[in-house]
Amino acid sequence: MNPPVLPEFEHIAAPLAHWAARTPEHPALIEGTRVWTYADLNEAVMAARNILLAQGVIPGDRVAIMGDNTAAMIILLLGASHAGAWIVPLNPRLSEREIDEVGHHATPTCLLFATSASAKTRQHAERCNADPLVIAGLGGVAVIRTDHPARPEPDRNIAALIYTSGTTGRPKGVMLTHRNLTVSARTSGAIRAIGPDDLVYSPLPVSHILGFTGVMLGTLTYGATLMLAPRFDPPGALRAILHHHITLMIGAPSMFALLTEYAALQGMKTLPPHRLRLIASAGAPLDETVKSTVEACFGIVLNNGYGITECAPTIAQTRIDRPRRDCSVGMLLPGLEARLAGESNGIGALHLRGPTIMAGYYRDDAATASVLDHEGWFDTGDLARFHDDHLFIVGRSKEQIIRYGFKIYPVEIEAVLNAHPGVRQSAVIGRGTGAHQDVIAFVEPAADAKIEIAELLDYAARSLADYKRPTEIHLSPALPMGATGKIQKSALIA
Template identity: 45%
Template sequence: MQASTQFEGSVEGLPNRIHEVIDHHVGATPDHPALIDDKTRLTYRELDRTVGRVAEALRALGIRAGDRMMIVSENSIPLACLLLATSRLDVWSIVVNPRLSPRELDQIRDHSGARRVLLTAEVSQEAATHAARYEATVQDVGPLRGIAVTGLNLTTVAEPVEADGANQVAVLIYTSGTTGTPKGVMLTHRNLLFSARATASFRKMAADDVQYCVLPISHIVGISLLTMTLMIGATVRLVAKYDPAALVKAMTEEGITILNGVPATYQRLLEYRRNAGLPKLDRGRLRVISVAGAPLDLDLKSRVEQELGLPLLNGYGITECSPGISGVRPDNPRADHAVGTVMPGLEAKLVGRDLKPVGAGEVGELHVRGPNVMRGYYRAPDLTAKAIDPDGWFNTGDLARFENDALYIVGRTKEMIIRSGFNVYPAEIEAVLSTHDAVVQCAVVGRPVEGNEEVVAFVQLIKGSTATVQDLMAHIAPQLTSYKRPSEIILMDALPATSTGKLLKHKLAESLRG
């Protein structure tokens, strides 16, 4: 199955560097708000001046073109300014979530050979704690106050600078994947700009939009939201930590128009409305709500749509693809699990284990090709060669199927369970389990047994629920054939997840082997 849509001038007209997205608006709409966080706001003119002064300060700190620089920060104006300033200097940004552990931070610093680590000590306690451990000096970086700066790494070597934005790395994003060992994904300026423009285009974004950016900029979606909004000349409302009460206020009082989240974002919003005794949420100017990052429970989708009176648009992407691969269009909403149609300018194909195309409607491994595909994994040519073939096709590692041009994600290739010779896709079992009223979230993994694999489900129940394992088994039995039914259901208070709410299935699988 091949699906591809040509996007006229897909890379034509793109700026060469991400910081250049603001240039037109600095001249055309200098007083329009560009960035707003909890403490301050900057117009496009102010943002341009601030970024220029930050770039000068970074140069004075010994940051050179081709260096890697870590920025440990929650979403905030200082983070956005540092990110754009590094682009001006041809420095690779490594934005890191301060909620990572010391071990995880050190792994990224050491692997990347970061020239310096900058931490927004005044934005979050977590960043301040890391700053103290690194014995970083809190100082001003240009007009930015309270930035903790570590000593200079004198041994690190700068990478060559590429004139063409298609080759110059803009950001290095570390992703643990299924192995638990972080990999540095090299995303170029063109990767980011191409993907951001495609998403802005199908959402019909305009300068009067206010994008609520609560997904961390330390992850690819947050960087893409920031880039696409500034590209359009609209306003980014930066949010350091998700709080449903603050989101409700932003809808009613701040005029936000676009909200992106993971399923947990919406789950917690509905819980807040119920617990706060609000009769109904006022969506204000909100016009687009989208979700990605984890399988979407159709019951949750339906409740969100009923509450906000808008279609919840499902999407699919991956860090290595900057991230956009497909999305449901606002003018063509869907009631099912589909993650929409493939982004314009991308090619997609589904292949079997023999790497040959699968038949129409069949499940295969999804491979994609286009200007959004990463340059590779940093300092890991072997991993890059495994992920991207000589013809430029990137193996997503996800199993999918097409129905006409609609894409459905079935699960991860590595997560597929082979039980008694049958292929079992965890996403299907999770979808059935999630229809039980008491289930908040669940994850299904395989457990190796002699000559076979068993299906094991981990389930988190609503607080105070009296539902039992037997109740859950009885609920799913009529809906799943015998080989798909879990051999065991394990109840947990909370499932292990990343800061963005993505479940860490490899940790659950490891717990079964321990």
């Protein structure tokens, strides 16, 4: 399947007008029983744009938008962008403190709430005393204007401020340009060969960079159809595969693992015939146990990828025509250059340069200068190696553990623990400072599994060098997870 030939889109909302003119009746979004054609979606985005302009939004304003995976959320995001605003997507699962922190830093002119399908969004809107805003066809929408509107920013190239998860401190606002996002969506979509015949399942939040660019923009760029899911749940995902006949699904490894586990509980060790042509893991490290288990269940290759918010987000993807048995994250996106700084034994800090690298951190020149040099090289913070032309991520440089002078990468230990039949998932962190840190593992047992810590320590010892073996293992009924299915290691206390 070859993706359609496209013009160069200079704005993230530009694909809508393109496809509305060419395939106006083709479905763009499916939300429950409602179908939005490309003509419908383009018209709704323009209507939202006009209402926001009438509300006083001008180019360079920051406009924050909160909501779950709904058509209203997407329409508000693209409508505000069409009005020239820097959009600031917000996940309703954020705490009040986190939302207030982002608001204080981004100084948005207004905050929009897509309330109709999200109880949490309604709660946040009520706390802020937001007023109803009528936009035809969108159901519940509310708005609050800031008491002291901030000055608009002069840079018209910025499309979005995406706030990072802040695992090591306060969240930072990543400034992504229209070119960053359109190039990322276009290139990653081409590698996946997305086309108008595809039905793409979307459980990842569009408020997160992967759901926003890799899934939502990637689908709309190629005139395909996006099936929205408010959040990931295994029964809903299985229905989407077997009854709605989705053709493509992108998700975190934990999502595929949970779906496989649920299918087994329903008596399906392998899925019945389906129309999925591509499944892709992204957003968190993939280990070989999950990969092989998912592939056995789905009957197709689980592709892999790697990206971070500052790179809009995709950095590398495995290719459909070059399937991998290992957990390589694939080849670099065309247009990206890479180097391994401080390389030792083939492993170094991954630095990148290219068209998808962020413009910088908003209102934080020091943080920007710490990762982005004057030649455009960006330090990802990840340790990596290349084998042939394929990239392997060894771990986060900040998560690297030093023990007895040896460098230890948590992902290796996690892969060993995850291979135990009684383990659903695990997370490894270091405790202490200097040249001797303890290796602390947190393990979430699989459903109905009974694990003895002593037995799990012995199991790890058989597969790991002595200096890599966990000092302690803690069992947890559920490891803390973010909205995208990534384990939140900052929430783990050893």
